[in-house]
Amino acid sequence: MTPAVELGGVTKRFDEVVAVDNIDLTIADGEFFAMLGPSGCGKTTTLRMIAGLEFPTQGSLRIFGDEVGTLAPNKRPVNTVFQNYALFPHLNVRDNVSFGLRMQGLNKAEAARRAEELIDLVQLSGMEKRKPSQLSGGQQQRVALARALVNEPKVLLLDEPLGALDLKLRQEMQTELKGLQRNLGVSFVFVTHDQEEALTMSDRIAVMDEGRLLQVGTAEDLYERPANRFVADFIGHTNLIDATVVDSSTIALANGTRVAGTTSEAAGTAVALSLRPESMKIGRSTDAVPGDGATRLSGTVTEVTYLGLAIMYKVAIDFIEVDVRADAVPPDDRLAVGDTATVWWEHDAEWIVPGAQ
Amino acid sequence: MATPGNITEPKGITRHLLRLNSWLVFVFFYAPIVILVIFSFSDNRNVGVWGGLTFDWYRDFADNEPIKGALTNSLQIAVVSTLVAVVLGTLAALALERFTFRGRKVFDALLYLPIIIPDVTMAVMMLLFFAQLAQWFEFTKGFGTIVISHIAFNISFVSVVVRARLAGSDERLEEAAMDLYASRWQAFRYVTLPLIMPGILGGALLAFTLSLDDVVITQFVTGPGWDTLPVFVFGLIRKGVTPLINAVSVVMLVASTLLVALSLFIQRARSTD
């Protein structure tokens, strides 16, 4: 099946700055795809190149097999939902939504009819005559959606569309968007810097930093098996402990402790041990600890934070500080600042990522 | 940039002093105009002295051929120079706000000069320019020279107003239009143009007013039979003042106010953001 969007070796340079550095990406038809990364990582630029608002400096850009890299945006079968909605302030809701249809030559009556269908779909019936300035943020966002979708684009692009909404509204919209995409079956390409958003909504996610594509995969892929330090650190919360490879099943931490860990890197390579706080266990040094040979590290508790559903401990182990998440227990059963503690983890709870600090 | 919070009012005596100052400023602004209107109905050859109530001066104005001729001249010149200035000024504004090109900085600077230059200097400039041209080409000073001079300073004023409007409107809107299948011309016609229209109208009003207002420049480049109303009235004032001038002034005042009201009304009716 032809992929909806294919980028091959796409690079974008603005004078001296390389905004997008040689990325290869494939987005399947009907997929909810997210591009995730910190500000300035190139995700928006990539989106704009798919839309046609920027031209790549180099590379191949295909939409359903057609090379479109140099086509003007008004010739591509894609539509965009802009970050601040970019609704036309001088037009009412209906004229905003029917704009694309009118530009393609559809007569006024038919365009209005289709626009109204979509206004119903996004649950804004009754608001047709209002101007954007008379709408709330959430309502404006729905108009932007309707305006794009009414043209039945092959791919829908969304540039941080939920950023301006407050938390509750954002969560509602996330569910709605997901449902909408599933019903329509159209590929959605979604740009965000909020990893939680990306993880909840998307089928697959591409993580970018400084113009480079770091990893593409499902939420689980990225969370459980990050390909490098950045992804491990960016997605969720993790402890990264520097280490060196000893052999394919052992690594050595900075203080010499040998730790079990599977890796394909050559001996002597600098790597990092990634341990999610929730996969680590903690206990008082005096308590009994499973004696199955799991690596144990000893340290002192430096901070105790109550999170409601859990307790977060910060433990200082001679060369590093780790965060360990433990189930919530009554205050008396918790460790206190200054206590000596033993930290360990199950075998295979760890993950090795390449790359030095 | 910090989001402007409303500056809270100071307390105590400062507050009252400020209020007083503002009222005084308004009185200062409007009293002369009110007094002028009142005295235009005064039946006394001495302009500042009140005689009985009369409409004579207005009758004189209606019958005065030279004045009416000057008024027609002013209007014709203002209309033509405004139209040309609006087109050139809007194009210039669009070029500067939405494009980069070679020589942009020079153009930008050149566009500001007519705004800050004093009338007298510009009048001298145009006079000498036309005097020099007259040595090589045959032409008579009059409508052409006045219109050319007015356009020269009006372009800048129009472009400043339109630029302000353009700068405030989001470039993303034009991108959104293109994303929605509009060609460049369609994007301009259906999105950019409606959004800058208040700016264009404001610029047009400004150009029209400045053209009608102008004294020195017109005086220097005018030719026989082409005196404009302000030049004419200015001449009258220096020769010897009669209350007729009061009547003429009030008529000019009413006309300007109507013009402003009209433009505000048009803007309101279009109900843009």
Next chain:
Amino acid sequence: MRTRIAGVQPPRQATPEFEAANLRQRKRRGLLMALPAYTYLVTFFALPLLVVVVYSFATRNRFGGTDLSGWNLDSYQQIGNELVRQVLVRSLILALITTALCLVISYPFAYFMSTRKPVVRNLMLVFVMIPFWTNFLVRNYAWYVILGTDGPLSRITEFVGIGATRVLFTQTAVVLGLVYGFLPFMILPLYAAIERIDGRLLEASRDLYASGLQSFRHVLLPLSMPGVVAGSILVFIPSLGAYVTPEVLGGAKTTLLGSYIVTQFLSSRNMPFGAALSTVLMVIMLTAALVYFRRGGRTL
């Protein structure tokens, strides 16, 4: 909107050449849009400017015409004359007084406007602008009516007991007329600058024990300085070269720069000298504008 390169369909795939060609096309389009206004201003503004400068180096021949051959600095030397210096100094002082007065009156006004509700603010703005839209000559003439012998002002001062006054044809009348004419030019930039200031900064100042006066001096004034500078330039420059106001309200006794320049062309027929004076005025004005923009002033 596909770029055509020499009539051939361009490759669909992006290349640096395409990117560069696209950029060039955009630049060309921009230049084309600017061209009409550009050529007009070069022909009918820059050129005339040049003519003035050239004329300032010419000589006045016997019949009041201008001899363009034989360039010299005579006209500029004339500027050193006693009479001319008097006129220049007088004009400068008057312009400075006008600017100062405008500033003193406008600042509290602009500040007060900023403290009002948005509705009131806009209303005040409209009422400030209305006189601006009325004919400039007429506004000066209104003062002519008021300030004359037996005029309304005289009646009031008589009534109050000061006695009959005739302010017309004095320097005071000119300053009054100039302030009246240019007050909106000071109010608008000041208001724009003050309105931008975050009110919380002033509150913070009070919270840190500053008195009203201290808050003004150390917080409000420095932050509103761009507006002060802009307004001052917008008032100073036209005041320096003012012609209509001094002609209508001033007398033959007080000649100011504007009138003096005009006389060179209409009566004395000493064009080179008039051109030299105009050039000097222009240089002063350009310096002021440059200073303002160098200091990062906002565009007008």
